[in-house]
Amino acid sequence: MSTTNDLPLHPLDRATRLVRNPDGSLSGRTEPAYANMVGPFGGVTAAAMLNAALIHPDRLGDPVALTVNYAGALADGEFRIDAVPMRTNRSTQHWAMTATQGDEVTTTATAFFALRRETWASTETGIPQVPSAEAVPRLDSSAFAQWTKCYDMRFVKGFWPDASESEHDLDSVSTLWIRDDPPRPLDFVSLAAICDSFFPRVMIRRPRRVPAGTVSLTTYFHADAKHLAAQGDRPVLATARASRFGLGYHDQSAEIWSEGGELLATSHQVVYYKE
């Protein structure tokens, strides 16, 4: 982190800041900068759930897998997170997190942490061939929800279609450069949030707005803390697509690449949509 006690916290750090209560639970507060249509942007909720494990005194290693389930709308204001190390092995640790407001569960999550070690490595998929971030114009987010203003987004492909386009000519692929705005060094918290920053695929594939929202999100981290820190505050290349829409839900699979061509994370989700 580049902040010091003399500087205000980055909005993402305000949005994911958790204070430990005497009973061991954590209290957080939604951050207006990340407001979505209803409640906060799901990406910061995922980041806060992960942070509850990251800041736990018994935490072992780096996150490898994170699943977040959006059980109910998070109201603006305070929320509570309970983070429980369900099992700790020699070099791995499994977590369960639950977020509540009053008596209502709003969010559940599980995470798998591990001490990462160098092994044989290979990337089978290739980074999309795109112009550099500097060569792509930045999205004017004035027409979009508040949280989009917390990101510098530069769409290479798959921005919102206009009404003249047909679903038969479109696919659900979006590819964009994205970084926190103001810039912030990449870490697991910011990467977890970026993994949920894609607009719902159903509205990229079909040129019409419908109610839609993530119900379950799973992210696999392929980089350790050191690799992420080495990215600094440079943009990452994010690409997402759906494979199946039907019966009110669609999936989404995403890849997050470093500028240097490292696959930092793969992320999957299932999204509710109407009609």
Next chain:
Amino acid sequence: MSTTNDLPLHPLDRATRLVRNPDGSLSGRTEPAYANMVGPFGGVTAAAMLNAALIHPDRLGDPVALTVNYAGALADGEFRIDAVPMRTNRSTQHWAMTATQGDEVTTTATAFFALRRETWASTETGIPQVPSAEAVPRLDSSAFAQWTKCYDMRFVKGFWPDASESEHDLDSVSTLWIRDDPPRPLDFVSLAAICDSFFPRVMIRRPRRVPAGTVSLTTYFHADAKHLAAQGDRPVLATARASRFGLGYHDQSAEIWSEGGELLATSHQVVYYKE
């Protein structure tokens, strides 16, 4: 189910059978037919975790998302599952499941259920073009773990490589026809198990055996109960690949297709491997 009280249960139904205890928890028992190298095949553990929610009297709708975390080895014998409906909305329900043996958590899971309704639908990916199941020879599983004998597997591509092949000439894609053996009508329980039936990608990509195992598995169901029942006991086409191997873990993404070209499920996992 085609079994009656006069017929013995299918091995998969024995492996996933849960008996409710007076305190509301469930007791299960590992089934020798699904033995793996250590403990049971992870697919039947995933299926048992899902079944704990499926048979709950308060269950709403069909499973849409399932995440299973393999926290520790399951010893042969009895296990206990606690399944808690964390939040029930008008047409959706979120679950948390925990499996224990004695005081040790062996497995955690979350699931999202929903009442599925007909909506606009589309499949963006295509079914792999392959010969029919009948035209592909069945795997001789005599050299493999016990659980593989519970499946009729017919590899079209990506069977175990032999030592003469190089990792540079190989990729991690496997495509096969698979069904329960003895045949059993497809349902969420059997489909959840099939989603974990792929051999670890690291050993398909590299012609050498190394310790490897699933640590977290997420499956999205794109079909409802009625669509699955319509498949009967016909084989499904299963395809899987990895995108990134590194730092001791690799991902895997899989698709499960019906013979008729319906995408029944997509499934993702992260796998530990050594070296």
